[in-house]
Amino acid sequence: MEKRKELLIPDRxxxxxxxxxxxxxxxxxxxxxxxxxxxPAFLDIMNRIMEQLxxxxxxxxxxxxxxxxxxxxxxxxxxxxxxxxGDKVIVCVNGVFGQRMADVASRCGAEVITVEAPWGEAIQxxxxxxxxxxxxxxKAVAIVQxxxxxxxxxxxxxxxxxxxxxxxxxxxxxxxxxxxVPVEVDQxxxxxxxxxxxxxxxxxxxxxxxxxxxxxxxxxxxxKQKVQSWYLDLTxxxxxxxxxxxxxxTAPISMNYALYEAARLILSEEGLENCYQRxxxxxxxxxxxxxxxxxxxxxxxxxxxxQLTTVEIPEGVTDADIRKQLLDRFGxxxxxxxxxxxxxxxxxxxxxxxxxxxxxxxFLTALHLLLKEQGCMTDIKAGLDTFNSxx
Ligand SMILES: *Cc1c(COP(=O)(O)O)cnc(C)c1O
Numbered sequence: 286m287e288k289r290k291e292l293l294i295p296d297r298x299x300x301x302x303x304x305x306x307x308x309x310x311x312x313x314x315x316x317x318x319x320x321x322x323x324x325p326a327f328l329d330i331m332n333r334i335m336e337q338l339x340x341x342x343x344x345x346x347x348x349x350x351x352x353x354x355x356x357x358x359x360x361x362x363x364x365x366x367x368x369x370x371g372d373k374v375i376v377c378v379n380g381v382f383g384q385r386m387a388d389v390a391s392r393c394g395a396e397v398i399t400v401e402a403p404w405g406e407a408i409q410x411x412x413x414x415x416x417x418x419x420x421x422x423x424k425a426v427a428i429v430q431x432x433x434x435x436x437x438x439x440x441x442x443x444x445x446x447x448x449x450x451x452x453x454x455x456x457x458x459x460x461x462x463x464x465x466v467p468v469e470v471d472q473x474x475x476x477x478x479x480x481x482x483x484x485x486x487x488x489x490x491x492x493x494x495x496x497x498x499x500x501x502x503x504x505x506x507x508x509k510q511k512v513q514s515w516y517l518d519l520t521x522x523x524x525x526x527x528x529x530x531x532x533x534x535t536a537p538i539s540m541n542y543a544l545y546e547a548a549r550l551i552l553s554e555e556g557l558e559n560c561y562q563r564x565x566x567x568x569x570x571x572x573x574x575x576x577x578x579x580x581x582x583x584x585x586x587x588x589x590x591x592q593l594t595t596v597e598i599p600e601g602v603t604d605a606d607i608r609k610q611l612l613d614r615f616g617x618x619x620x621x622x623x624x625x626x627x628x629x630x631x632x633x634x635x636x637x638x639x640x641x642x643x644x645x646x647x648f649l650t651a652l653h654l655l656l657k658e659q660g661c662m663t664d665i666k667a668g669l670d671t672f673n674s675x676x
Contacts, residue, residue: 295616296616297612297616297617297618298615298616298617298618298639298644298647298648299618299634299639300617300618300619300633300634300635300639300644300648301618301619301620301632301633301634302433302434302461302484302593302620302632302634303433303461303481303483303484303490303634303636304483304484304489304490305483305484305485305487305634305636305637305638305639305640306487306637306638306639307487307488307489307543307547307638308487308546308547308550308638310546310550311487311488311489311543311546311547311550312543313546314542314543314545314546315489315539315540315542315543316539317539317542319538319539320538322535322536322538323530323532327536327538327541328530330541330542330545331526331536331541333545334350334351334541334544334545334548335349335350335526337544337545337548337549337552338350338351338494338496338548339496340548340552340557341463341464341468341480341486341494341548341551341552341557342459342463342468342470342478342480342494342496343467343468343469343470343471343472344470344471344478344496344498345471346470346471346496346497346498346499347527348496348497348498348501348502348519348523348527349494349495349496349497350494350495350496350522350526351482351492351493351494351495351541351544352479352492352493352494352495352517352522353491353492353493353516353534353536353537353540354491354492354493354517355481355483355490355491355492355493356460356479356480356481356483356484356490356493357385357493358493358517359460359479359480359481359493359494359495360382360385360386360389360458360460360479360493361389361514361517362479362493362495362514362517362519363427363456363477363478363479363495364386364389364390364393364395364427364456365393365512365513365514365517365518366477366497366505366512366517366518366519366520367424367425367454367456367477367501367504367505368390368393368394368395368424368425369393369394369395369508369509369510370393370394370395370510371394371395371396372393372394372395372396372424372425373395373396373398373420373422373423373424374390374395374396374397374398374423374424374425374426374427375398375399375400375413375416375417375420375423375425375426375427375453376390376397376398376399376400376427376428377399377400377401377402377408377413377426377427377428377429377439377444378399378400378401378402379401379402379403379404379405379406379407379408379429379432379435379437379439380404380429380432380433380434380435380437380623380624381432381433381434381623381624382429382432382433382434382458382460383399383428383429383432384624386427386429386458387399390427393513395424398416398420398423400412400413400416404434404435404624404625404626405435405436405437405583405584405595405626406437406588407437407438407439407440407588408428408439408444410443410444410447413426413444413447413448414447417447417448417450417451417453418451421451422451422452422453423451423453424453424454424504425448425453425454425455425456425476425477426444426447426448426453426454426455426456427456427457427458428441428444428456428457428458429457429458430457430458430459430461430462430466430468431458431459431460431461431462431465431466431590431592431593432461433460433461433484433593433632434622434623434624434626434632435583435584435595435626436582436583436584436589436590436593436594436595436632437584437588437589437590438462438466438588438589438590438591439588440588441457441473441475442473445473445474445475446474449474454476454477454500454501454504455473455474455475455476455477456475456476456477456478457470457473457475457477457478457479458478458479458480459478459479459480460479460480460481460484460493461481461484461485461590461592461593461636462480462485463480463481463484463485463486463494464484464485464486464487464551464557464560464637465484465485465560465561465564465590465591465592465636465637466561466564466565466590466591466592467561468480470496470498471498475498476497476498476500476501476504477495477496477497477498477501478495478496478497479493479494479495479496480493480494480495481493481494482494482540482543482544482547484592484634484636484637485560485564485592485636485637485640486544486547486548486551486637487547487550487636487637487638487639488540488543488544488546488547488548489540489543491537491540491543492537492540492541492544494544495519497519505519505520506520516534521533547637563640564591564592564635564636564640565591566591566675566676567591567635567640567641567642567645567676568590568591568592568594568635568640569591569675570645570671570672570673570675570676571594571633571635571645571648571649571672572586572589572591572594573671573672573675574645574649574668574669574671574672574675575594575596575649575668576671577664577667577668577670577671577672578649578652578653578663578664578665578667578668579662579663579664580596580597580599580663581596581597581599582594582595582596582597583595583597583630591635592634592635592636592640593632593633593634593635593636594632594633594634594635595622595626595630595631595632595633596630596631596632596633597629597630598622598628598629598630598631599656599661601659601660601661602656602659602661603659604621604622604628604631605621606655606659607631607652607655607656607659608621608631610655611648611651611652611655614651614655615647615651617644617647617648617651619631619632619633619634619648620632620633620634633648642676645672646669646672649665649668649669649672650665650669653665653668
């Protein structure tokens, strides 16, 4: 028999746009023995996960469940269920994930109307109002709360009100926001919301929490055609995750163990409010530290996410070299720019278990050393002192 090399995973600190570091107890949960997916013991775990997700989303929605697939599967779920061919949908685009929503929506046969803002800026309510006025009736308005490609924290309240004024469903991508900043589905009157496990929830990629309210369900029940996707059809999944427990597909058992433990750490060990505070405090402190070092953050502080920071790459610095050395010498992963920001900025995540003081200190110090080797001087003393003073 041919001998294969053992799986050896290098030591890493995940400070990119996801996945984030996973706590040891989450890894241990995944190594627990399997249960049959209709075993009453697993059904009990499913119930507890749905309850945890309601707390994380800030909702009482009965229909709140983890879809089997990564965040993009959640995105696809939401659009294939809410849109039918010919429906008009307004998609807000100010980064990669807005673009992806527009692509997914158009594949559903919907007429996609995009409302755009420059990358690094927020979508303005008036733009959405104008589009609603021009194109009424519109089935839904979709927007990304935490645009991971730019680091923008999109305000939702006014856009939600505008959507409802025109009787459109309000759809929110909360992949990078859930667990990091408040999503508050009920308070924001979000009709349909989806997220992922690999960002601020700090479980591995593989599940996508989705929640839908009565209004969303009513629209789903009024569909003229079946949902195009069998796998992602929420009307069928209702039977599996709801009271009937009829077989639809086999839930990824171990991934659900991981999600349960990761959510338990947030809700029962740390507390959701404390978890938001940790992200906000460390994120803002690191951002102040980076600026004190002399680096430039392109997003204005009032709309800047704490859990995902974009940093301009200084003139004359080679992007790929810095990221390779961060990884090879210091074991630190950060992200490069996407789309129009490719080669122009770095994306630094402080999500979930990665959001720790020691990670910021290592990152700022390592970045300073590597930039210096490329002839770019930063004031590391000011950076560390400023960071520390903000904690
Ligand atoms: C990461 C991300 C996604 C996609 O999630 P995957 O787990 O990569 O499929 C969607 N939207 C936003 C805002 C994201 O950050």
